[in-house]
Amino acid sequence: NAGVTQTPKFRVLKTGQSMTLLCAQDMNHEYMYWYRQDPGMGLRLIHYSVGEGTTAKGEVPDGYNVSRLKKQNFLLGLESAAPSQTSVYFCASSYGLYTHYEQYFGPGTRLTVT
């Protein structure tokens, strides 16, 4: 039981390049989330999904897109990376809404955009 895994762990992009971050969970959770964490800041929700085939915007969705084609996977895409997207990205999942069920976080992906 690996829990929540994220790929890759580190990535450096040039401005304007695109990439996809992959999150996978093996706990059969319905809810999945993408957060970003910046120095001296708490986590901020980018997008989330309440089930396979559904996605919704969080606090800071601009510049990102997501897809949930399979229940166990949640992908975060950056179409045209900007230096402001330099951050550590965390994926999380929960059995139900986080107000009633614990969120389990992945180890994070450190992204640098130059």
Next chain:
Amino acid sequence: GENVEQHPSTLSVQEGDSAVIKCTYSDSASNYFPWYKQELGKGPQLIIDIRSNVGEKKDQRIAVTLNKTAKHFSLHITETQPEDSAVYFCAATPNQAGTALIFGKGTTLSVSS
């Protein structure tokens, strides 16, 4: 929308001492208040949470208190140990689908032996 302020940003204590971290929130509709611990290089992990119908909750050396009137809640760690050293985040949210969990900026706790 909700805004969460967390203090202090850093806290250093001696092993065995108590540590207290305080958070205030702005949205009176918020009714769920979790605390997360983040160790270096890892994702956050839920350590305790409290709902608005409860004033205090304990789990071994960790306790959380909530004052809804003043809109603040606190994390108390007693008998601190070096392994308690980490970044702690508070968060708040109304219990409504589609509303985000709003995090504080974090407190770096250092426990020296």
